[in-house]
Amino acid sequence: MLKRRNFLALSGGIVASVLTPGQSWGNDARALKEPGSFIGPQWPKSVLRNVNAEKKPPTQNFDFHPDNSIVDNIASVPLNVLDQIFPDIVITDDEIRIFKKTLARFSRLQKYIGYGNFNVIGWDQSLRFARNYQQIGKFSRAELEFIEKLFAIDANSLGFYGDKVVSRLSSSIVKKDIRKIPRTGHYLFRGDAFDTYLRIRKDIGDSVVLTSGIRSVVKQIYLFLNKAAEVDGNLSLASYSLAPPGHSYHAVGDFDVGKRNFGAKNFTEEFAQTDEFKRLSDLGYLVIRYPQNNSFGVRYEPWHIKVV
Ligand SMILES: [Zn+2]
Numbered sequence: 001m002l003k004r005r006n007f008l009a010l011s012g013g014i015v016a017s018v019l020t021p022g023q024s025w026g027n028d029a030r031a032l033k034e035p036g037s038f039i040g041p042q043w044p045k046s047v048l049r050n051v052n053a054e055k056k057p058p059t060q061n062f063d064f065h066p067d068n069s070i071v072d073n074i075a076s077v078p079l080n081v082l083d084q085i086f087p088d089i090v091i092t093d094d095e096i097r098i099f100k101k102t103l104a105r106f107s108r109l110q111k112y113i114g115y116g117n118f119n120v121i122g123w124d125q126s127l128r129f130a131r132n133y134q135q136i137g138k139f140s141r142a143e144l145e146f147i148e149k150l151f152a153i154d155a156n157s158l159g160f161y162g163d164k165v166v167s168r169l170s171s172s173i174v175k176k177d178i179r180k181i182p183r184t185g186h187y188l189f190r191g192d193a194f195d196t197y198l199r200i201r202k203d204i205g206d207s208v209v210l211t212s213g214i215r216s217v218v219k220q221i222y223l224f225l226n227k228a229a230e231v232d233g234n235l236s237l238a239s240y241s242l243a244p245p246g247h248s249y250h251a252v253g254d255f256d257v258g259k260r261n262f263g264a265k266n267f268t269e270e271f272a273q274t275d276e277f278k279r280l281s282d283l284g285y286l287v288i289r290y291p292q293n294n295s296f297g298v299r300y301e302p303w304h305i306k307v308v
Contacts, residue, residue, distance in 0.1 A: 068226055069264035070212055070256075071241040072248055072304075077159045086159055091233035095146060102143045103229060106222040108136045116185045119219050122172030126218050147221060151245050158239040165308075166217050166246045173216055186213030186255075193253045193307045196285070200257065200305075204279045211258040211266050211303065215250035253307040272302045 091099050109126055110118040112135050121129075130136045139147075151169045155162065178187045179194050188194045188210070200208055215223070224245055227238040235244075243249075250256075258266025259276045271277050280286050280302075287306050 069267040071267055072243040076240050088234050088236040098142045098146045103225045112136050120173045120187050120214055120216050121218050123169050123218055155244045158236045160239040162247050164246050166251045181210050184210045186210050188213045189253050207260045208257050208276050209260045212256040220248045221245040255305050256303045277302055
């Protein structure tokens with residue numbers, strides 16, 4: 001079992017470059033590493049109607065990065081301190097089977113409705129799709145309970161001290177409030193977020209790309225489960241690099257940028273070596289949510305644009 005203290009020793013504090021893909025829970029997590037696997041099959045009409053969908057799945061000029069490299073700009077207690085205060089919260093053996101089934105179902109949902117739609121889909125809508133399309137399959141009662149429990153978890157007990165910004169599992173994103181950003185698979189909220197992104201592109205150029213925009217509660221649950229799968233079901237450890245469901249500011253406006261064609265490295269400290277980063281920084285776009293050396297020991301994550 002991977003514990004926080006082993007993890008710290010391994011990582012030297014840099015998380016993004018250390019997590020080993022698909023470490024324990026097999027094929028589902030691994031399959032998600034393939035960008036191609038995000039692209040859905042035929043698009044059912046109801047998807048187009050319901051989700052403000054793209055006309056077709058994007059196939060080229062797509063600035064994909066593997067989602068598993070995503071890490072949040074979050075407030076968590078330093079791992080060495082954390083270990084002295086809290087025991088790790090790890091998914092129990094009894095729950096592992098449900099955990100795997102839930103993760104697989106989310107994966108099928110994403111594949112079915114498409115990567116872009118999945119970024120903004122609500123929970124009720126997800127349930128509807130799962131119920132209506134056998135390629136996804138209805139969530140079982142145990143899976144529903146597992147997700148509700150995960151959403152309700154006290155983040156502090158995981159060592160996560162950020163705010164809960166989405167209070168209800170069922171809260172959904174209003175379609176008229178968002179805009180699709182071409183060739184990224186991501187959306188931004190109209191208004192401040194979108195305007196900031198346009199200004200960045202105008203100031204710096206199109207070598208800066210959106211790497212993670214709006215993430216609905218559903219998307220954040222999926223990312224969090226994926227992250228948990230990478231670290232042997234250790235939710236405390238997962239919450240060190242990814243905000244627990246309901247706690248990501250990506251649900252309400254913040255977004256991440258990177259350098260075009262830089263892939264997963266956009267979510268590592270290598271991004272801070274790029275010209276794009278230097279210009280973002282010089283122009284004052286990189287206002288971090290939690291200052292360096294704050295009492296929560298938040299890591300510096302230079303790719304996150306604070307909007308809210
Ligand atoms: Zn971010």
